[in-house]
Amino acid sequence: MARYVRIPGSIALITLANPPVNALSAAVRRGITETLSRAIADPEVKAVVLCGENGNFCGGADIKEFAGPMSGPGLVPMIDAIEAGEKPVVAAIEGVALGGGLELALGCHYRIAHCKARVGLPEVTLGLLPAAGGTQRLPRLIGLSAALDLITTGRHVSAQEALQLGIVDRLTEGDTLGVAVEFAQSIAGQPLGSRRLSTRTPACPADLDSFLQGALVQVRRRARGAMAPEACVRAVGAAATLPYSQGMQREQELMASLFRSAQARALQYCFFSQRLVGRWSTPSGARWDSAEPRPIRRAAVIGLGTMGRGIAVSLLQAGIAVVAVETDEQQLEAGRRAVTALLERRAQGRGSEGPLRFTTDLQQLRQVELVIEAVFEDLAVKKQVFRQLSAVCPADTLLCTNTSGLDVEQLAACTRSPELVVGTHFFGPAHVMKLLEVVYGPRSSPVAVATAMHLGKRLGKVSVAVGNCPGFVGNRMLKPYLEQAHFLLEEGAAPEQVDQALEEFGFAMGVFRVADLSGLDVGWRVRKEAGLTGPGVAPGESPRRRQGRRYSPLPDLLCEQGRLGQKTGRGWYLYEGPGAREARPDPWTHSFLQQYRQQHGLQPRAVPQQEVLERCLYALINEGFRVLEDGIATGPEDIDIIYVFGYGWPRHRGGPMFHAGAVGLATVLDRLEHYHHAHPDIPNLQPSALLRRLVASGNPPIQKWREVIRRVRSQL
């Protein structure tokens, strides 16, 4: 679908028409090919302007087509034909020119962009590379170094940066199309020569080999195990060393190695899942398309600890006025300094922020439309805060709790309007991390859920609506994962061995390095409150059994030794000193584990890497199936997005539930049965009913799981 219009002054206008983003589907490619031939054949036409309908130039190739057989004209010959033509083609870029959309624009001889447009080659984020000449033309236009940055990160570039880099020739604040048409008239008949980017020689760094080597090291570090970034480096490297036609051949070969890869499938699944979670629904029938969010202009944050500070910054940056509340002047002052410093650090190049007020007086909340409570993670303290909030805030104020797993309904019960209470589980640092779990309680109203989900979007977060249970989705699933890691230490593994297996799988940090970073005392406090350790434990109870199941006291024992992680300079690992970050294996930990095993009569064994992965990951996945059975998450995509955006699950592996499907559900079931048989005292290894049902249903693709989930839920 591309429209063709002849406009006065010998200009042909070709408009891509495939809303919402004019993706280059087979029909659009056909449309461009045909209309371009028409323009070339028409002797009256002296120049062509290419634009997109609906305020968007083009969002790239149609990702939905990737799963099926490719049909219609290829992108490469289509773009080559534009570049090789004798009539100048001007791209008029509004909205976005991304991926194949930018490659199309690079095949044009001139590019004129609206000042609010964005361009980029985000193929790497889909497990691909820009294989319609992007890896060959962009370096020839802006130099190897800048092109490599854009292509390996996939970042979107503002129109201003695109102008500075030389990607676009001119910006306009007004009528992009009008400017492009006028420009096309002015250059009609001029020689095209080096406007054909394929004829240029790219500007390269002096020591090309070490530059490319350095780039490979960098991309490997950034996304461990991801194939596409490496392929991008190699393709861009080819632009520097080979003539254009051979570079294009290399680009095609590298693309062929990626196109049908499991990683590309996983990343494209993430793309669509990220959008799917926005179309939320709850068991009570509330839905994204029927519940109307309330506008939020003024909000309050209660508690200016680490999380509260980040939440306040996030709100302010979204242009929302914030009242920041602390209990006493000293804490308030500390909060004020921290928030101001964060805002200053992030100020450069950002838009205007909403006004900010600090107070210790809850009466100042009479005007706010939404409150986010971010006090200490203690139910009694939070209940007290909710009682106070309910007394001072207007009755229609939405009250949110930032908790990582406490019961939202118990807090709602402390208020006069329980239907206006939801959980907003931010991830730290809250102004950086992209995930927001929006937790609806049994009484949360559709408008409350819709407002929190909409707020998350305004804050630039990926929001996922989840049900109310201890730990919600993310932390609930984390528990069996952590538990397995501790059991593996008891059985003979070392922390660095477990971490290495997980890091080779793709996590940025293994479980023990993460624990040291976040502080071992966090979990210790939770376990004490749950009566698993400390004074709440019944006298005479075995240290390795709690509540009728296997328990590992290892992390408690470390805390009792004052080993709380990085902040104390020692945890599972040893650090240079308190606050230092480089983790070193600690002989103390090894001998502590040895003594522990001896004390409990445990015969250490060599734990294979595969067992580390299977037990940690499959225990987590198994809990994911239970989360689905219980209706806490609506579909596997919700879980996967939570894990990719909040828990460092490697994106190129799609998320835990996608990974289970990729490994094969029957395999996951088989391995869980095997491990449960070997460890009958670990209930988390017992395969869930849903997993069994999915296997019995013939291992359907993940997109079909929801049907089976509905059946299982209806029978429970």
Ligand SMILES: CC/C=C/CC(=O)SCCNC(=O)CCNC(=O)[C@H](O)C(C)(C)COP(=O)(O)OP(=O)(O)OC[C@H]1O[C@@H](n2cnc3c(N)ncnc32)[C@H](O)[C@@H]1OP(=O)(O)O
């Ligand atoms: C032969 C192989 C060649 C590959 C080269 C390529 O071009 S690969 C594709 C490269 N392009 C991209 O990665 C861009 C992907 N899209 C986006 O980043 C964003 O969608 C956007 C264009 C920046 C627009 O963002 P916005 O927030 O405004 O909207 P949504 O993201 O919600 O998108 C609206 C709907 O459009 C669908 N969609 C977007 N891009 C594509 C695409 N390239 N192909 C197919 N569909 C696309 C998106 O899925 C949304 O659909 P819904 O059904 O409404 O969820």
